[in-house]
Amino acid sequence: MPAQETHKPAELIWGHGPKKLEVFLEPTCPFCVRASRKLMPLLAHVGEEAMTLHIYLHSQPWHLFSGVVTRCILAAAALPEGRDKAWQTLRSVGDHREEFEFAHHYEGANMHTTPEELLERLEVYTRLNLAVPFRLASVTEAIKAHTRYARHNKIHVSPSFMLNGTLDERFQSGQSVEEWAALLK
Template sequence: MAGTPTSWHAAPLTWGHGPRLLEMFLEPTCPFSVKAFNKLGALLEQAGEDRITVKLRMQSQPWHLFSGVVVRCILAASTLPEGKDAARRAMQAVADHREEFEFAHHCEGPNRHATPDDIIGRLERYSGLTLKPAFAIPDLDREIKWHCKYSRQNGIHASPTFMIDGLVQPDMSSGDPVDAWVARLLPSRN
């Protein structure tokens, strides 16, 4: 395909550089994942970027009918020169305009008339990013498949799911206040 990059790199969706690792498995159009994603900045600020590392893992889910398109857009954004910051901007655009990327009750509403190109165009407008060339990278699938495989290997099937230092936290929720997350990640701090 003309204009498609032949060499690319997807930036890891990682923030912070501390020893405690929180992995957040998120589906970008899921309201609970949006709630968790929106706490990322406050979590890094309260816990300290030198004390924790947060890695976002894309958890595409088929009942969110544009999930595959949106996840591909976010991972495509990570291949842009701004890397993880472009991906975060794309995720924030979806979070801020979630209804523009989701079906009502997972099956109806105005988005039934939307095409994948409509969804990509909306995300470009809301994020200010040019995504279509990166979306068209033929082997971008390898990055998408890596996220899927990693989730499955860790027994994760729904979003949001949280892992601390490689252990799934079944009682950790997007509804928890940020200070509760900090207490779980840094118990000796309290």
């Protein structure tokens, strides 16, 4: 039976400036983890009055737990202070990536891991109760909305970056915060 609807997941938006950077991240991808660690420093460097950062979760099927982990992050977004709880959860996945990913995308210790165990791991790392919001219909709708938006904008890989509504392949996860800031000008 579905959980009672209590909260719609918060949008993952920071800042309010005219430069709009939309970033599509797969939570267990090492390149996305590297990129995600630079996003808040970029916002601080550029300034919230100059830039709006919008994060979309972009599940990738070769990361075999991607859908479950994405759902956990959006479940965190349905909690009070959801945007920041989702960010905390995304960071926790990155900090413990091997516990949420298969070795070589198909083998290793996680072969016997269940979705329930993944949820419990994230609850331990984040100290958040994710079990109830995990089951919300609004979380399912948020996952679909993130996916539709990515498909509509022809996003196929992650991380991907859109600057002011246009896919911008100049942004790469290996670049520095300063290099990204220069691309915003």
